[in-house]
Each structure stands twice: as structure tokens, then as C-alpha cells.
Amino acid sequence: xxxxxxxxxxYPEVEQSERLGAWSGKSVPRKEDKRLLKGQGExxxxxxxxxxxxxxxxxxxxxxxxIVSIDVSRAEAVPxxxxxxxxxxxxxxxxxxxxxxPEPAGLMRDYCMAVGKARYMGEPVVAVLAESAELARDAAExxxxxxxxxxxxxxxxxxxxxxxxxxxxxxxSNVAWHGTYDYGDVDWALEHADHVVRIDRLHFHRxxxxxxxxxxxxxxWDPGTGVVEFRSNNQMPMFAAMFIGPAxxxxxxxxxxxxxxxxxxxxxxxxxxxxxxxxxxLSRKAGRPVKWSESRWEHLAASAHGNExxxxxxxxxxxxxxxxxxxxxxxxxxxxxxxxxxxLGAVIWSQVVPGNYRFKHVRVDxxxxxxxxxxxxxxxxxxxxxxxxxxERIVDIVAKELGFDRVALRKQNYVQPEEFPYETPxxxxxxxxxxxxxxxxxxELIDYExxxxxxxxxxxxxxxxxxxxxxxxxxxTNNFGQSRIINSALPFSGNGEAAIVRLDLYGEVTVTIGTxxxxxxxxxxxxxxxxxxxxxxxxxxxxxxxxxxxANTYVGxxxxxxxxxxxxxxxxxxxxxxxxxxxxxKVGACMLGADESDIELADGFVRLAANHEAAIPFIGIAATVxxxxxxxxxxxxxxxxxxxxxVYRPPFTVPDHETKRGKLTLTYASQVHAAVxxxxxxxxxxxxxxxxxxxxxxxxVNPKIVEGQVHGxxxxxxxxxxxxxFEYDSxxxxxxxxxxxxxxxxSLDVPHIRTGEIECPSPFTPNGAKGxxxxxxxxxxxxxxxxxxxxxxxxxxxxxxxxxAERVHxxxxxxxxxxxxxxxxxxx
Amino acid sequence: MIVSGQKTxxxxxxELWAVLSDPARLAETLPGVTDVSVRDANxxxxxxxxxxxxxxxxxxxEFEIADQRPDEHVRIxxxxxxxxxxxxxxxxxxxxxxxxxxxxxxRAEVLLRGVLRSLLQRGLGELTREQVDxxxxxxxxxxxxxxxx
Numbered sequence: 001x002x003x004x005x006x007x008x009x010x011y012p013e014v015e016q017s018e019r020l021g022a023w024s025g026k027s028v029p030r031k032e033d034k035r036l037l038k039g040q041g042e043x044x045x046x047x048x049x050x051x052x053x054x055x056x057x058x059x060x061x062x063x064x065x066x067i068v069s070i071d072v073s074r075a076e077a078v079p080x081x082x083x084x085x086x087x088x089x090x091x092x093x094x095x096x097x098x099x100x101x102p103e104p105a106g107l108m109r110d111y112c113m114a115v116g117k118a119r120y121m122g123e124p125v126v127a128v129l130a131e132s133a134e135l136a137r138d139a140a141e142x143x144x145x146x147x148x149x150x151x152x153x154x155x156x157x158x159x160x161x162x163x164x165x166x167x168x169x170x171x172x173s174n175v176a177w178h179g180t181y182d183y184g185d186v187d188w189a190l191e192h193a194d195h196v197v198r199i200d201r202l203h204f205h206r207x208x209x210x211x212x213x214x215x216x217x218x219x220x221w222d223p224g225t226g227v228v229e230f231r232s233n234n235q236m237p238m239f240a241a242m243f244i245g246p247a248x249x250x251x252x253x254x255x256x257x258x259x260x261x262x263x264x265x266x267x268x269x270x271x272x273x274x275x276x277x278x279x280x281x282l283s284r285k286a287g288r289p290v291k292w293s294e295s296r297w298e299h300l301a302a303s304a305h306g307n308e309x310x311x312x313x314x315x316x317x318x319x320x321x322x323x324x325x326x327x328x329x330x331x332x333x334x335x336x337x338x339x340x341x342x343x344l345g346a347v348i349w350s351q352v353v354p355g356n357y358r359f360k361h362v363r364v365d366x367x368x369x370x371x372x373x374x375x376x377x378x379x380x381x382x383x384x385x386x387x388x389x390x391x392e393r394i395v396d397i398v399a400k401e402l403g404f405d406r407v408a409l410r411k412q413n414y415v416q417p418e419e420f421p422y423e424t425p426x427x428x429x430x431x432x433x434x435x436x437x438x439x440x441x442x443x444e445l446i447d448y449e450x451x452x453x454x455x456x457x458x459x460x461x462x463x464x465x466x467x468x469x470x471x472x473x474x475x476x477t478n479n480f481g482q483s484r485i486i487n488s489a490l491p492f493s494g495n496g497e498a499a500i501v502r503l504d505l506y507g508e509v510t511v512t513i514g515t516x517x518x519x520x521x522x523x524x525x526x527x528x529x530x531x532x533x534x535x536x537x538x539x540x541x542x543x544x545x546x547x548x549x550x551a552n553t554y555v556g557x558x559x560x561x562x563x564x565x566x567x568x569x570x571x572x573x574x575x576x577x578x579x580x581x582x583x584x585x586k587v588g589a590c591m592l593g594a595d596e597s598d599i600e601l602a603d604g605f606v607r608l609a610a611n612h613e614a615a616i617p618f619i620g621i622a623a624t625v626x627x628x629x630x631x632x633x634x635x636x637x638x639x640x641x642x643x644x645x646x647v648y649r650p651p652f653t654v655p656d657h658e659t660k661r662g663k664l665t666l667t668y669a670s671q672v673h674a675a676v677x678x679x680x681x682x683x684x685x686x687x688x689x690x691x692x693x694x695x696x697x698x699x700x701v702n703p704k705i706v707e708g709q710v711h712g713x714x715x716x717x718x719x720x721x722x723x724x725x726f727e728y729d730s731x732x733x734x735x736x737x738x739x740x741x742x743x744x745x746x747s748l749d750v751p752h753i754r755t756g757e758i759e760c761p762s763p764f765t766p767n768g769a770k771g772x773x774x775x776x777x778x779x780x781x782x783x784x785x786x787x788x789x790x791x792x793x794x795x796x797x798x799x800x801x802x803x804x805a806e807r808v809h810x811x812x813x814x815x816x817x818x819x820x821x822x823x824x825x826x827x828x
Numbered sequence: 829m830i831v832s833g834q835k836t837x838x839x840x841x842x843e844l845w846a847v848l849s850d851p852a853r854l855a856e857t858l859p860g861v862t863d864v865s866v867r868d869a870n871x872x873x874x875x876x877x878x879x880x881x882x883x884x885x886x887x888x889x890e891f892e893i894a895d896q897r898p899d900e901h902v903r904i905x906x907x908x909x910x911x912x913x914x915x916x917x918x919x920x921x922x923x924x925x926x927x928x929x930x931x932x933x934x935r936a937e938v939l940l941r942g943v944l945r946s947l948l949q950r951g952l953g954e955l956t957r958e959q960v961d962x963x964x965x966x967x968x969x970x971x972x973x974x975x976x977x
Binding site (some may be wrong): 058059060061062141142441729732733735738741751 | 886909910914976
């Protein structure tokens, strides 16, 4: 952000803990794996409560229909059926969920089930509770719902036309949000550039995550205490509480959330609050605990999808020396039928306005729209991967159309290593990085020169070789103040996470955190940093598994999402461990009759640095404080608890609503991927021959965990690029609602991935780490780049992020058709 | 989805029409249905049990013989649901004399909603063809039985 004098200010540099290193940075085996590999993990479907019933949701077969009547009498008459809950009842029992959108979209009346009208295929209409899941499903078939089908709109752009059917009458149109982001002077750049590259249309497709564990919950509304217990796999429970509480009249003190193991989340388990609300209402009505496990088709059809975005009228000003000045675009983001986390996506992309590049002039006219499709939600790389894919497409297309070498063009336009910290046109600060070195490493891993030779020698064989590059960012640790850019009235800003580190009675070190991990290894990495600070082994540190609101500490933004645990979660753990260390030293110094400065912690002992024989084990410290406290001076006894809480708070300020500028994210991990593909001219089939992923995420706490996340994100991205897509027909019927049609990539589809790394510690975080794991969607850019490289001269540009064999075949044939290519260049 | 076909049957058009225009007898020709209930001369209900990759689904269907011309034409309209799936179909049969008996031309318009839409998107055409052929075959067999053949 610039001061009135034009001087750039960054975050204050953080003094990094010198105590990290004995355990942090090492690939310590994951503590969680002992139970997970032995089948002893605890997931939602493992949970059980006395008197529980099982829930099945009756879902709308129509994408848009008025609900004329619902008759549950035949279902309720079945022995073993406990209760039903209809949308009509929900309309009485629930207030509409809080909306983050400003009016008019903020007027949307969104409920946990369809009330009066169903707006997407798969929307829950009735819930049936029975003594078994099978009985609930069978009884659900006896529920009679009469629908009056309405006109359907599935096109995310046509939906704003005046004759399009309106989903929500209270809004009056299908526009969820509109705004223009204008940085630098794009008109000047377009006027003064040597070349302007115009691209008609690019489309980022709709896909999602496929966690091994689908959404589920066991919910009990205790009629005696009024406390509702949510045992679920929601990955951001405090966010869920913000929606559930006001909707059904519950204070935070009457909502108890917990989870132990979660089988993957990737963001889409954030918006499960709608189901949690329905389950709570059903539990209250039935007077018993209710359990629900989503089936795979329910998950694919009605959980949450990633944002689908179409980019129109892209104009890119380029100088003859290859300098890309920026770009201008109209973006249409299709949010589906409801705004469950949206329209946050309408601002979150702006964390990475110029991508990895030094673009100075950017204008994005952004419209978020509503259609009769499953609502979207955060999905690995949420809202940024769409924008980053656009940028990488721009760079590749500019290189091809103007005859620049793709590698040299990138290196020229990348933010350079010496420019960090780097301020983007909208005031974000990229903390550290070395993108040219990452690209070099990626090309080295795929043997770029060898690949070029293979490409040349493949000519005329019917199997075309393409080389692709994708450079992306994984911005981590959100400033929730960015929500004010889309709605200035929202009372959110900053971020934070909380942790407690305590020394227990027998000298055990115990850590609890506000996060709800879904496989990221929080127990292991939290133990590593705690062990470093307290001078013990990670084996001596017990990190409570999962999240339990009653036992763990938390703040309003607690949860696991948005690539931030390494900074916020571990920042909180480090702060709490440092406080505990201080207390242990105080007590130890008193007991040893020494000055605090003479004390050190090592091997689970408090000892004199100069005489290791003068040592007290942690149990001695704890037992004295908790059970022999009269031995201590009163002043000291009053000042230590050995139970230390710390809230990590990133140094954010509130972004500016009018200029849409501010520091939106603290850290910027980066990825540069490169791939060699083979493209069968006859079938359009793409085979990945070689794939390299180079990651930079600051100082790694556990390199093996990082590598695992790189593999996961890469596999997910490759799957999305080639196999995974949600396709709706014109009636709003999802054509990929099972794994028969939605092909999630498996180990048979994902090639051997060569991984590389560069380490550029973040100067703004207490451990030098950056959040990572979302991967920035680099494979989507890389595969599109490789396909375009393999296409014959004259072919249409690669215009979609999903390129199955059929689409590639169409692109191959476009060369011979000699039609419009979707791009034109105007040179001066 | 619209599927159409032709089939030659060893029964006279009038014999076939007699079976296909009578709800009680038509219901006998439907493969794999249960709980058949004839309401009147033009209406009956039945429960179909399509088997998909997700297992068997129970679809309660209401049928109406919506249009008929003796010995040559019948149009049957059916619709139903299974809670979260919806099925709607219209089958038109045109019968004409043929050297072998009857040349039957048929046209089926089938609409699916819900998960069945995606599960059956590739198999629906063939499934419909098999079902109509089975109905016509069963109709011809019943006609033969009427003749004592």
C-alpha cells in the first residue's frame, strides 16, 4: 500500500524464532498415521449415539420447479420411521441464512431445504428420519412431492438477459454481484502498446473435489440443556456457527462442534452448514440424535462445486520487446443457485491480480451470476485458480501470436527475485519468491531440450508432442477485510488462529488448536514446532486430534482452509509454546536458585546451561505448580498457570472498499509446473509423458508432508484438466452425478511426478513458512499450454480449462477448417 | 430422448391391438413390473424396478391409454417418480398388416430427471428398445395364446 507521499509500505518484518530447527524442517513421520493406517481413525460414519436415527434427504429431480404439495403421510406410516421434515416446516422454523452479498442479492432467502421452490437438481426437499439408513431411503420413496416445473437457466452469461427465468424473486434478477476492478491505466496501455492481442472467450469449467469421505454429521439437539451437538466433518465450524446460530436461534454457547478425523475437505466442506441446520431442526423435532452420511451421488450433485468462470473480450497490451503491460477482461462467474460462501469468490481472485507477473494495468469487469445448478463453494485454489489460468493462457497465447519464446517471455515478465517484497497493482504484497529459478528447475526436470528434440522428431508420426508450462500462486492467510470490497457493511477484517499449549500434571506437553484438519498433518507439525521451543521430542508432545469446541480454544476465523495453517495455526502454537517456555523457565530458575538467563530447556528438562547435572524434568515443574505449590513464592505461584493460550494475528489492515486495494493475503507460495504430453491425432487422446512440479512455500516445517500435498494438488489438477467436469444439460440435469461419469483421477491416470523445490522464506511469518496445499491449479494451466503447443498451425486456441479427447479432437480439426481461431492481433 | 423402431410380429393387427389397448392385458406384457393395478378402461398403475449401477430403484408409474384407433394405433402415456427421480414416457404404436402378420412402428419419448438421468444417459436408448420389443413380443405371444396357438 502506498502512503500519501507515494512511498510503499510493507508488513513489518517478523523476527523469526531461532529455536526452530531441531525438529522443524525434518520429515518426521506423521503422528496421525499410526491410527489411520491401522483403520483406527474416527470419521463421521464411525460415530454412534444412543437412540440415533438415520436421515435420508428426498431431493428435487427438477432443476427449477415450484413445490405444489408434499405428502409425507405414507412415509411416516412406515414402522421404524421416526419423523420427517419438509421445506414448509423449515420456512417456519428457520430464518433465512445470513447473506454476505450486498442488496439486492443480499435479500436472498436461503434455507437449509427448498422452501416453496427448488432451484437445482438435487436440492433437498424433505428429510426422512428412520431407525436405519436403508429404511429411511425406502420410506423416502413414499414421499409424494408434486412439482410444477419452471423454465431453467444453466448458462452463466445468458442468465442476466431480461428474458431469463429469475431464480429468486426477492432479488429481481440473476445478478449476484457486479463490480469493476481497475488498477493502473489499462486504457493508456492499450493505446500505447505496440501490439494488442484480443482473445474472444476463455472458459474455466465446473468441477469439484472428491474427498474419500463425503459430507456427514451426527447431530443431537439436547432437549434438556438446549445445547446442540454437531459431530461433523465441517472444516470451518466457527464459520458454520455464524450461519446456523442466527438462522435457528442458537447462541455460540449452545452449539458444540467436534470432529476427529476428516477424510479430505478441499474447501467444499465449509458450506455444509445448510445440512447441519436441517439435521439440527430434525433432531429437535424427533427428540433424538440424527445421523446423515452423504452418498457419492449426493456429494457430486448437491454438495458444492468449484466456481465456473467465463472470460470475454480479453485485450492484452504488449510492447515489441515482449513486455506485457497488463490486460482487460469481462469475467462472468457462475455461482449456481445460492450464495453459500459467495460472493467472496468475487474478490478472492484479486489476491493474485497479476499472477506471477509484473503486469501494471489490469481491469476486470466482474459479474457473479445465479443459475439452476448446484451452488458453488470454495474448492482447492478457490477463485484464484480460475484467474491464474486466465493469466497463463494470456501469456501462452501472446507468445504464440507474437512469436516470442514462451520460456523467455515468462522470465522477462515474471516478478524478479530482487523485487520482493513486491507490491501488486492492487496493493497486495508478494512476500518472497524466485519464479525464474523455479521455471529453470521445472524445465530441467522434464529435460526440456530433450523434449524439444522429441517434439521435432515426432512430426508426421500422428502423435504430436507438446510441452506445457504453468506458473501459479497459492496465496495463503486471508485478510477477511477483503469481504468489505464486495460489501462495505460486513463486519469482518484480519484473521487469526488460537492455540493452547500446556504442561500437564505429570509433565505432559499438550497442544490444542482451533483448526479442524482434514489430512494436513497438524498433529505432527504442531508437535515439531512445540518440541523445538520447549526443548523436547515431538514424541513428548501430545496434540489433540481434530477439533472439539468444548476442549479447544478458538477464534472467529478458526478452521482449516485457505492455505494458512503453517502460518496462523503454527503461529498460534509457537506463541503459546513460547509463553509456556517462559513460565517453565521462571519456575525452574526459582527451583534451581538460578537466574532465568542461566536456564535452558533440553531433552524434556529444565537445567542450568553451565551445569547439565542441575536439572529438573518437566514433571518436576508441573508437579510443583499443580500439587506442591506452597513450595513456590506466592508471587511466582500467582503468575504461572502452565496453561498458555495465544492468538496469532497477522498484521492486516482494512482494505479500501472504493479503490478495491489492500493487503489481502500474507503469504504467496508459488508453483511452476512443466509437462510433456503426447496427443493422438486420430482420437484426440492426451497422454502425459513427463510431469514436473516445482514448489516454493517458504521454510518447510515437514518436507514430506509438503511433498504429499504437492502430489495431491497436482493429481487433482491433472484430473480436472483431462477428466473431471460437471456437465449439465439444458434442463439443468447433471450428467455426471456418479463416478461412472465423473472420473476422478486415480493413480492409473496420474503420471510419475518429478518434484523440485526452491526455498524463499517469508519475511512476514514467525517461522518463515507460507501456507500451501492448494497448488494454485498449476496443472490446469500446464496441460492447456501443452495441448496448445501440440496443435497444428492454424488451430483454434485452447479456450477451455477442461480438455477431454473430444474437445482436443475438435481443436485438431479446427486447423484444417481454417475458421476463426478465437484470437486476433492488432499491431502498430 | 426419442427412440423409434419397427418390428414384424406374427399376429394380426387386430389381435395385437386388442392386447395393447386393454390395460389389464397390456400390463401383463410389461417386463419387470410389480403391483399392477387397473383403474378403468384407460388407466392402470404399476411399479417398475430399474436396476442401475446404484442398485435397484423403485419407480411408481401411472399409465394412461391416451389415444387409440382400433386395429392400427395406440398411444400410451406414463409418468411416475421414486422420490428423487422422475420418469415420463409417451409410447406411440402404429400397426399395419404385413405378410407375416403385423408391421409395428413405434416411437418412444422418454424423459428422466434426477440421478437416473445421468446413470442411464448412455443406456437409455437401448433399454427403451429392449423394453418395447419385449412388450410387442409378449403382446404377440398373448395374441397367439388367444388363438389357441
